[in-house]
Amino acid sequence: MSAININKNNFQNEIMDSEKTVLLDFWAPWCAPCRMVVPVIEEIAGERPDIKVGKINVDEQPELASKFSIMSIPTLVVMKNGKIVQQVSGARPKKAILEMLNEERWKNKMKVIIVGGVAGGATAAARIRRLDEHAEITVFERSGYISYANCGLPYYIGDVITDPEELTLQTPESFFKRFHINMKIYHEVISIHPDRRTVSVKNLENGEIFEENYDKLILSPGAKPTQPRLPGVGIDKLFTLRTVEDTFRIKEYINKNHPKSAILAGGGFIGLELAENLRELGMDVTIVQRPKQLMNPFDPDMASMIHNEMRKHGIKLVLGYTVEGFREKDNGVEILLKDNPSLQADMVVLAIGVYTRHSISKRSRSGAWHQGKYRSE
Numbered sequence: 501m502s503a504i505n506i507n508k509n510n511f512q513n514e515i516m517d518s519e520k521t522v523l524l525d526f527w528a529p530w531c532a533p534c535r536m537v538v539p540v541i542e543e544i545a546g547e548r549p550d551i552k553v554g555k556i557n558v559d560e561q562p563e564l565a566s567k568f569s570i571m572s573i574p575t576l577v578v579m580k581n582g583k584i585v586q587q588v589s590g591a592r593p594k595k596a597i598l599e600m601l602n603e604e605r606w607k608n609k610m611k612v613i614i615v616g617g618v619a620g621g622a623t624a625a626a627r628i629r630r631l632d633e634h635a636e637i638t639v640f641e642r643s644g645y646i647s648y649a650n651c652g653l654p655y656y657i658g659d660v661i662t663d664p665e666e667l668t669l670q671t672p673e674s675f676f677k678r679f680h681i682n683m684k685i686y687h688e689v690i691s692i693h694p695d696r697r698t699v700s701v702k703n704l705e706n707g708e709i710f711e712e713n714y715d716k717l718i719l720s721p722g723a724k725p726t727q728p729r730l731p732g733v734g735i736d737k738l739f740t741l742r743t744v745e746d747t748f749r750i751k752e753y754i755n756k757n758h759p760k761s762a763i764l765a766g767g768g769f770i771g772l773e774l775a776e777n778l779r780e781l782g783m784d785v786t787i788v789q790r791p792k793q794l795m796n797p798f799d800p801d802m803a804s805m806i807h808n809e810m811r812k813h814g815i816k817l818v819l820g821y822t823v824e825g826f827r828e829k830d831n832g833v834e835i836l837l838k839d840n841p842s843l844q845a846d847m848v849v850l851a852i853g854v855y856t857r858h859s860i861s862k863r864s865r866s867g868a869w870h871q872g873k874y875r876s877e
Contacts, residue, residue, distance in 0.1 A: 503545040506554040507561055515579065520552045521601060522579040526570050528559050533591040534574040540594045551601060569682050571673040576600065584636070585609065588680065610635045613699060613714040615689045617641030619649060621720035622670065622683075629679045637681045638712065640701055642688040642721075645744040646670060650770060653747040657754065658777025667744055692717065723854035732826030737833045738848045741770055750849070759846030760784060763835055765823055767794035771851030772806070775815050786843065788818040788835065789852070818843065 504514055506524065515522050525541045527534035538555070545553035558565040558573055568577060568587070578586035578600050586600045586609075612628055614621045617639040625639050639646070647670040655661045672683035686704040693699065698711045725740035727733055739750050753759070761784040764771050771787065772794065779785045787794070787810070793803035794810070794817070807817060822838040826848060835843040 501545055501549060503541055503553040503555045506556045508563055511564060515554060516582045518552050523551055523553045523601065524577040525555045526558050526565060526573055526575040527555060528557060528573055531573050536591050537574045540597060544597060569684065571676045610715045612637045612716045613712060614639040614718040614720060616720035616722050617646040617683055618722050622647035624718050624720060625681050626679055629681060639681060639683050640687040640689050641685050642704065643743055643745060644685050646672060646683050648744060653741060654773040654777045656747055657751050658780045723856050725850060726853045727850060730825045735826060735828055738826055740850050741774060761845040763788060763843055763845040763848045764851050765848060766851035768851060768853060774849060779813055779815055786816040786818055788821055788823060788843065790822050792820040
């Protein structure tokens with residue numbers, strides 16, 4: 501018996517509804533390692549009538565390749581009752597492929613789901629892989645980027661970093677190739693069901709909602725920028741800086757509109773780094789905030805040194821003032837201050853800290869590990 505050519509028309513019947521264990525080979529004719537594996541796959545298909553062997557040409561069946569998050573070929577997948585139990589990339593000898601079909605190896609394999617794939621989630625995923633080479637690890641990240649440090653984002657805006665690829669340490673493809681961990685970007689976990697150990701996940705690109713089971717669950721959803729409930733917070737010249745997407749949005753606005761002035765509401769770590777970079781672009785920069793010193797965690801003597809350094813570089817400090825709202829005025833933004841004259845700039849960035857994405861963790865009970873749940877600037 502030879503391997504079956506699988507396509508989207510026979511996939512459900514041959515693979516998902518199969519009562520036998522299934523071995524799938526994702527390949528392409530131009531792939532040299534794939535051509536090395538194909539004879540082995542055909543040999544196994546002839547020797548093992550107890551299993552079903554299928555081949556999927558990724559060039560002809562891109563939808564199926566996407567369904568399995570295929571990022572490199574050849575990729576071999578073992579399925580049982582419609583569920584993936586093993587998935588490896590790269591050419592393998594026959595002995596290693598047969599070992600993949602050994603039920604004793606994978607039936608007790610731990611399945612880990614991680615919510616959030618930026619710094620905390622990506623680090624946790626890599627650590628688990630080092631501790632358990634057989635664990636099935638899936639990371640769901642709602643944005644389009646993984647494994648990056650927020651502190652580098654202002655330097656892309658200021659042209660210190662010119663290549664956007666340098667903002668991220670890993671891509672989903674490189675992460676999978678190095679750790680064999682599935683990084684599913686644009687996927688948001690919307691609810692947790694501890695009683696049946698599943699999560700509901702929404703594909704943000706097509707709206708599909710599905711459930712995924714787990715043995716262990718790690719919550720590392722990160723934080724969101726604080727946006728106070730003030731008049732005018734939603735105007736298009738007002739920004740926050742937390743994600744790579746936020747960075748591109750600010751950079752695009754600057755390149756398109758060439759603003760000459762900016763006001764930063766807040767003087768934490770990211771706020772100061774952004775102030776430095778906007779000033780290097782030649783903009784007039786003002787920092788306004790309610791506390792009377794920048795960097796609240798620092799003592800006053802250290803903060804005064806920061807104040808002097810900022811002023812030395814031409815950054816204006818408006819400290820001890822309460823922002824009451826924003827409104828568009830003369831193609832810019834007017835910042836309304838309590839009991840004081842308003843300020844005006846071409847753009848405003850809110851940098852007043854962050855708060856945890858706690859809506860999911862509130863629904864979780866036992867069986868969930870929590871990581872990186874809170875950070876404040």
